[in-house]
Amino acid sequence: MIPALFTIGPFTVYGYGFFVSLGFLFGTLYTVKAASRDGISRDISLDMIVWVFVAGLLGARILYILTDLDYYLASPVLMLKIWEGGLVYYGGFLAAVPVFFLVSKKRGINGLKFSDSISKGLVIGHFFGRLGCFTKGCCYGLENNTFGMIFPELNDHIRHLPTQLFEAAGLAAIFFILNSVKKKYDGQVLSLYLALYGLLRFIMEYFRGDFRGPSFLALSVSQWISLGLLSAAVLLRVAFSGKKKNADTRV
Numbered sequence: 001m002i003p004a005l006f007t008i009g010p011f012t013v014y015g016y017g018f019f020v021s022l023g024f025l026f027g028t029l030y031t032v033k034a035a036s037r038d039g040i041s042r043d044i045s046l047d048m049i050v051w052v053f054v055a056g057l058l059g060a061r062i063l064y065i066l067t068d069l070d071y072y073l074a075s076p077v078l079m080l081k082i083w084e085g086g087l088v089y090y091g092g093f094l095a096a097v098p099v100f101f102l103v104s105k106k107r108g109i110n111g112l113k114f115s116d117s118i119s120k121g122l123v124i125g126h127f128f129g130r131l132g133c134f135t136k137g138c139c140y141g142l143e144n145n146t147f148g149m150i151f152p153e154l155n156d157h158i159r160h161l162p163t164q165l166f167e168a169a170g171l172a173a174i175f176f177i178l179n180s181v182k183k184k185y186d187g188q189v190l191s192l193y194l195a196l197y198g199l200l201r202f203i204m205e206y207f208r209g210d211f212r213g214p215s216f217l218a219l220s221v222s223q224w225i226s227l228g229l230l231s232a233a234v235l236l237r238v239a240f241s242g243k244k245k246n247a248d249t250r251v
Contacts, residue, residue, distance in 0.1 A: 002135045003153060015135025017082070023128030024053060031121030038113050048114065049121075051103045052096045059095020060087035067213055086138075089126065090201075090225045116189035120178050123193065127171040134164035141166070142209040163207050170200040191236040198229030 005013045028049050035045045064086045065072045065079055072079050100118070104111030133139040137153035141161025148159025174196045178189050205212065205223045212220040219227075 003137065005135070016132040016138075019128045019132030019135065020087075020125075023125035023132075026128065027121040027123075027125035030124055031118050034117035034120055035114055038117060040109060040114055040117070044107055044109060045114075045117075047107070048100065048103055048109075048118070052100050052118065055099035056092035056096035057082070057087070058092075060089060060092030062095075063088040063091025067211070087129070089129070090222055094225070110186060112186040112190065115187060116183065119190050119193040120175065123171050123175045123178065123197075127168050127175065130164045130168040130171065134162060134168075138210065139164050139167075140209050141207045160209050161207055163204060163209075166207070167200065167204050170204070171197075174200065185240050187236055187240045191233045191240065194229045194236070195233035198226040198233065202226035202230075 002015050005015050005018055007013070028046070031049060032042055032045045036042065061079070061082055067088070100115070101111045104114060130139070137151040140151050140154065141148070141163035143158050144161045145159050147161060149162050150157060150159055154160070174193065177196060178193060181189060181192060183189060202223050205220050205226070212222065214221065216224065
């Protein structure tokens, strides 16, 4: 809706980059504070966040480029213009997870314990990221004259559902749910996040109007990944619950 927020001399501040930056800032501050309550130092938290952010940013950008590879091969310099938009959340998430646990192991910290803190910070960052999508006009929804909005960048003068705001609202709800959980074991918040966001994204895909890539058995790639997250959440829940019962039995 507002791709460029303001211009100062030769520098233009884009809405997408601005909100992504806010997401990183507030997500980082919250994660550091939450992790400190679990006995994880500020320095280790910041180190982990930087690794996760870089891996996530690269993964999100690479997957976005792959969805329109011919366009970027024609103008390779455009691959670097992340501030103008062009990130796929699931690409970032899938790239960040293995890096997160590898760095956790290297630093000698409990990755599952820290994952509960960073999951909440991730939701905050994602929330602001969706606001960035709204200003950019990407990730828009299906045509709808009743609840839709016109996105100037599309240049089609057709009303589309503001699915960016719908998902942002869903992420806000997930954040409050995660914070209402009385944690009983490490990984509990992570498994709940995977279940809640997997479900949210699976549903939201039905309302998206932008190009969703190839579909398999009537489901988009993002919906299949969402099902993977839901499955992982169930498996983690079973595994963690089993460990807790064993610990209670030994006590």
